Amino acid sequence: MADLQDDLRPATEVGRADEPYPEEAVIVGPEAYEPVSDPDDTPLTRARAVLAAHPVADGCSGLPWVLRRLPWYDLELGESAVEADVPRLRGGQVGAVFWSLRLPEGYEGDRAVGTTLEQLDLAKAVVAAHDQGLRPARSAGEVADARNCGRVAVLFGPAGAAALGDSLSVLRSLHTLGVRVLTLTGTSWAGAAGLTRFGDEVVREMNRVGMLADLSHASAPTIQRVLTISKAPVLFTRSAAHALRPHPANLPDELLTEVGEAKGLCMVPLTAEQTGPAVRDVADHLDHVRDVAGAECVGLSGTFDTGSAHPQELSDTSCYPRLVAELLRRGWEEADVALLTWGNVQRVLRGADFAAHTAQQRRPPSTATIAALDG
Amino acid sequence: MTTLDDARALLAEFPVVDGHNDLPWALREQVRYDLGARDIAGDQSAHLHTDIPRLRAGGVGAQFWSVYVRADLPDPVPATLEQIDCVRQLLARHPEDLAPALTAADMERARAQGRIASLMGAEGGHSIADSLGTLRGLYDLGVRYLTLTHNFNVAWADSATDEPAVGGLSAFGREVVREMNRLGMLVDLSHVAATTMRDALDATSAPVIFSHSSARAVCDHPRNIPDDVLERLPANGGVAMVTFVPKFVLQAAVDWTAAADENMRAHGFHHLDTTAEAMKVHRAFEETHPRPVATVATVADHLDHMREVAGVDHLGIGGDYDGTAFTPDGLGDVSGYPNLIAELLDRGWSRTDLAKVTWRNAVRVLGAAEDVARDLRATRAPSNATLESLDG
Numbered sequence: 001m002a003d004l005q006d007d008l009r010p011a012t013e014v015g016r017a018d019e020p021y022p023e024e025a026v027i028v029g030p031e032a033y034e035p036v037s038d039p040d041d042t043p044l045t046r047a048r049a050v051l052a053a054h055p056v057a058d059g060c061s062g063l064p065w066v067l068r069r070l071p072w073y074d075l076e077l078g079e080s081a082v083e084a085d086v087p088r089l090r091g092g093q094v095g096a097v098f099w100s101l102r103l104p105e106g107y108e109g110d111r112a113v114g115t116t117l118e119q120l121d122l123a124k125a126v127v128a129a130h131d132q133g134l135r136p137a138r139s140a141g142e143v144a145d146a147r148n149c150g151r152v153a154v155l156f157g158p159a160g161a162a163a164l165g166d167s168l169s170v171l172r173s174l175h176t177l178g179v180r181v182l183t184l185t186g187t188s189w190a191g192a193a194g195l196t197r198f199g200d201e202v203v204r205e206m207n208r209v210g211m212l213a214d215l216s217h218a219s220a221p222t223i224q225r226v227l228t229i230s231k232a233p234v235l236f237t238r239s240a241a242h243a244l245r246p247h248p249a250n251l252p253d254e255l256l257t258e259v260g261e262a263k264g265l266c267m268v269p270l271t272a273e274q275t276g277p278a279v280r281d282v283a284d285h286l287d288h289v290r291d292v293a294g295a296e297c298v299g300l301s302g303t304f305d306t307g308s309a310h311p312q313e314l315s316d317t318s319c320y321p322r323l324v325a326e327l328l329r330r331g332w333e334e335a336d337v338a339l340l341t342w343g344n345v346q347r348v349l350r351g352a353d354f355a356a357h358t359a360q361q362r363r364p365p366s367t368a369t370i371a372a373l374d375g
Numbered sequence: 376m377t378t379l380d381d382a383r384a385l386l387a388e389f390p391v392v393d394g395h396n397d398l399p400w401a402l403r404e405q406v407r408y409d410l411g412a413r414d415i416a417g418d419q420s421a422h423l424h425t426d427i428p429r430l431r432a433g434g435v436g437a438q439f440w441s442v443y444v445r446a447d448l449p450d451p452v453p454a455t456l457e458q459i460d461c462v463r464q465l466l467a468r469h470p471e472d473l474a475p476a477l478t479a480a481d482m483e484r485a486r487a488q489g490r491i492a493s494l495m496g497a498e499g500g501h502s503i504a505d506s507l508g509t510l511r512g513l514y515d516l517g518v519r520y521l522t523l524t525h526n527f528n529v530a531w532a533d534s535a536t537d538e539p540a541v542g543g544l545s546a547f548g549r550e551v552v553r554e555m556n557r558l559g560m561l562v563d564l565s566h567v568a569a570t571t572m573r574d575a576l577d578a579t580s581a582p583v584i585f586s587h588s589s590a591r592a593v594c595d596h597p598r599n600i601p602d603d604v605l606e607r608l609p610a611n612g613g614v615a616m617v618t619f620v621p622k623f624v625l626q627a628a629v630d631w632t633a634a635a636d637e638n639m640r641a642h643g644f645h646h647l648d649t650t651a652e653a654m655k656v657h658r659a660f661e662e663t664h665p666r667p668v669a670t671v672a673t674v675a676d677h678l679d680h681m682r683e684v685a686g687v688d689h690l691g692i693g694g695d696y697d698g699t700a701f702t703p704d705g706l707g708d709v710s711g712y713p714n715l716i717a718e719l720l721d722r723g724w725s726r727t728d729l730a731k732v733t734w735r736n737a738v739r740v741l742g743a744a745e746d747v748a749r750d751l752r753a754t755r756a757p758s759n760a761t762l763e764s765l766d767g
Contacts, residue, residue, distance in 0.1 A: 109503055110450040117452070118508030124515075125757050143603035165453030169408070176463070177515055365464055367409050 033335035036346050046095065055095025057145065057345035059237040059267035059299055062100050064123045075088045075130050076253060083304035084278040084317040086133035091318035095152040095342060096143050098181060098237060099123050100306070102180035103160040106187070107267035113170060116163035120177055121258045125160040127154050136219075138178050139210075140349035152290075155349075157181030158214040161190055166198070166370040168205045174264035175209040180352070181235060182206060183214040184222055189374060194221030200229060207231045210356030212348065215264075217238075217249045217360035225322070227262045233348045234262065238269040238301045241288040244281075247274045253292050260293035265348050267301035270323075271308040279313050281312050283326045286340065299344050382716035383434060389730035390436025390486065390736035391712045391735060394586035394616035394693030395496065395565070398425045399461040409460050410468060424708040425698035427472045427491075432710040434736060435491055437482050439586060440465075441698065442518060443498035450715060452509060455502040459516045462495055477517055479742030486734070490552060494741075496586055499525030501552070502531055505762040507554050519741065520561035520584060523548070526647075530762055533568035535597040544575035544650045546765040554758045559748030561741065564588075565618075565693070574605045581747035582611055582740045587618035587693030589677040592686070598623045605681060607724070608689040612743055614736045616693030617677050618687050619669070619706050624677055627667035633635040635660050650720040669703035671711075675718045678732070687728045691737045 004293040037049035060085055070081055075217055078098040079085040079274040089097070101119040103112055127134045135151035137143045146153035163182060166187070174182075189199035203226055206213060211225050215223045216236045236259070243251040251266060252262045259266055268285045269275060289356065304310070304317050314321055320341075327337055377577045398415075401423055413419055419426040430438070442458035444451050465641075466473050474485035476492035485492035495518045497503075503521070510521070524534040525543075529652040531548035533541050541548065552575055555562050562579050564572045565588040575583060591599035600615055607613060622754040636646035638660045644653040681690055696702075698710050705714040716729055724732075 021643045113450070113456065114509050117512035118506055121511045121515075121757075129756075165456075167453050167457055168451045169457035170464070172460045173456035173516055177512060184554035205686055254385055299479045365460075365467075367407065369407065375667040 005345075033333075035334050037228070037334060040205055043325035043328045044321060046328050047321045050328075050334055050337050051093035051321060051324060055093045056244045056300055056302075056341045056343040057096040057143075058094055058301050058304075058317070059098050059235065059301035059345070060100050060269065060306065061317075062102075064099050064119045064126070065125055066305045068119070068122060077134055080183050082175070082281065082314070083310075084302070086130060086152070088316050088318040089133070089158065091158055092316075092320040094152055094302075094317055095147050096137065096155065096345065097302070098155045098157055100237075101157060101159040101163070103162060103178065105324070106159070108162050109165055112160065112162035113165045115175075116159050116179075120159075120174075120179065123154070123156055124178070126257045137176065138180060139353055140346050141353075143346065143349060155180050158183040158235075159203075161185060163188045164202070166170060168202065168366050168368060171211065172209055172365065175211050180349075181209065181214050181237065183216065183218070183237070184226065189370065190218065190222050192219045192221075194219060195225045196374045198368065198370045200225070201232055201366055201368045201373060204359075204363070205231060208274070208354050208359040208363050208365070210352045212352050218374065220255065224258070227264065228260055231359060233335055233351040234259075234264040235262070235348060236266045238271075238274070238303055239266050240268045240274045240285040241292070244288055245274060245276060250274055251289075254291040256289060260297045261346075262342065263296060263351075264293075265297055265299050265344050267299035268291055269301045269303040269308070270310050270314045271306075272311050273301050273308060276311060278311050279323055279326050282311055282314065282323060283330060286327060287330065290336065290340075295339050295345070296344055300341060378717040378720050379713055381720055382741060385720075385726055385729055386434025386436075386713060386733060389734040389735045390434050392437040392439075392482070392492075392693055393435055393438050393696075393709075394584060394691060394737070395441050395498075395618070396425055396694065396696050396700065396709070397437055397443060397698030398423065398696075399440055399458045399465075400443050400685075401425075402461055403458065408457070410461075410464055411501070415465070416469060416472075420708065426709075427469060427704055429710040430491055431706055432475060433470075433708075434484050434711040434716075434733075435709060435712065437476065437494065437737070438490035438494070439494045439496040439520065439693075441586075442495050442502070443496050443525070443698070444502060446499055446501040446525050451499075451501045452504050455497060455513065456516070459495060459513070459518065462493065463517075466493055473516070477519065478745055479738045482738050482741065494519045496520035496522065496561075497582070498522040498563075498566070500529035500584075501525065504552075505530060505547070507527065507551065507758050507760060510560070511558065511757065514558045514560050519713065520563045520586060521551075521555060522563040522565055522586060523551070523567050523575065525566055531766065532571050534571075534719060535566055535568045537568075539568060541571075542586075543568065543570035544578065547760065547762045549578040550760045550765055551572065552695040552759055553580075555762060556581045556744075556747055557751040557755050557758070559745045561744050562711045564600075569598070569604060570599050572600070573607075573756065575603070576607050576611055578610070581744040582613040584613055584691070584737075585615040587616055587619050587620075587695045589624050589674075592684070593680045594624050594626050594629060596623045596629050600681075602684050605685040605689075608685040612689075612740065614689050614691040614740045615681055616691035616737070617674060617681065618693050618695050618701045619703050620665070620695050621669040621673075621701050621703055623665055624703070625669040626675050628664050631664065631667050634664065666701070669704070671703060671705040671714050671718045673703055674706065674715055675722060681723065682728075687731055688736060690732045692732065727765065
């Protein structure tokens, strides 16, 4: 399991070989968090120290779609046409990023599947062309590997549910190609009324192969159903707190509570529209989500290069230290910041791997079709 | 020892690389990929040409599984991904018999292990929906050849069995060939028009294949390869894999099919119509006009001619099993290859030559395509050309 671990640590010694077994089982609790910053430093200095140990895992970047129509770019040396080139990813202390493969509205069938394949092909080519800065990753272990090599891990997804072409075989093929997150909206089986029977089967097959469900912009019935049946943790790649800002993609407190109970992950976007115009607004959302869902269930989503307007002072991917400094100023424990930036995403990715290993013992690949289940 | 024993002994050492088998499509049509309902670990002769015991009996050592989908499906790309998934499930279910293979080295390793190397080929340019990104997606999923067209033209290439439109390959079609060269995906020229064959041979820098085509000089059917194209194979290094489909290899069957098609049209049906009423008309015709039967010798005649024209280094075998309703006598399913080898031994083909036909040529071609790709990738970036940008 070493490859699934974030950091390699020596095994805790519980007794020497020549000693008899202890009468009671020794339970080794989670290791206490060791602070990495000096509490007397300025918040920004502390933020940089924390991020050096626990970099940002960013839940959503729209880079592939932007690069699709952008001739002559170079992310390695700095590219003013985008919000997330390699120098600014490094400056913002980003360690991993999800590249959205989402499709414009109305794509379906051949067009949706074909366009997703093209997006994925482009994303892989871009990563390969910037191998000094970026490295593709498909699991928690590969994310950790990329980080150990000093590269920003790029995870492919979320892709749109339309990319499945209503077929579980296509789901498996996309997983084989490296897609790891799928947004469950905008199809006949995951719409306003929730999941159909085929939708249920899609979620079970996603669990089996190790594809995470993204529920941002999904309908409330869909969210509740997926929280009930999914064996793996779920993601919200761009959702903030509805109580603070009533945007349709933001989560009301009841749902945030449920997400907390299900140990999902609500990744708060840095968009003026969903969170507000200033750094403190984003921090307010992070505070709120942490208070309602728990520190293990809150994450960050840059939403850079998605066309969204960003809060002041958070205009590109180099700005994360400012946001973390604000949180430290508000008295966030370093341990909670470490979970927010890095630990929670690693936990969710590992959760998907474990759920897949378990499900594969139990279930063969599903041969269900939408015609058979939804008639 | 009989000649058949000799043939089997030869195949034990140099098994058959078959260029085209439509088992995935048959599984899709018959049981919608319910692989348990057609378990190929056991005898499936009631339903299929192909199962593992018969592949073993036939001396098959490598199979290009076709991930063909019909060109008239509304969504060919997702359907192709479903076909690829089907092959992957087959490989996962039968790891002791089927070895996943992506390269010539994988094929040799499978032969050494006594497993059947399993490769994938896509049949028809419609499977990439005019997109080089999608082409690369198929390559990443393991597809190692693309037949440029199926029975109908695509926007950038003419089919052998459709009206000429482009006159061979368009500019985008040539770019598809170049990108396949860069990837190391074999260019398959079965099903394409002779003009497309010539254009592709001009455009390619890697050896091509004909995954299932025979000789037009022996039997005049557009699906077969004209001599002038066969003559170019030595320079190109490619391989023509002879197919068994009676209506392509036997002149009497070609003529019979033409008459049957004419009869269908006379009754107001399209000649490829498979609806119940159309099939009834077709069966009535068949009762009064017995279907001519091809034999092992018919196929051997093609190989004799192709050896004369292209040379023994450029021949292979592509049975098209489970992709054709009728088969020659003695080649009724995938267990039949030893009969063909025995026939060729009887005709005086040497063991060395037959080892090339069964195994060595096809493996060499895949390896050569990999070498070309290695060189091209060093100097050429992935192509982002589109149909619109090149063909307007």
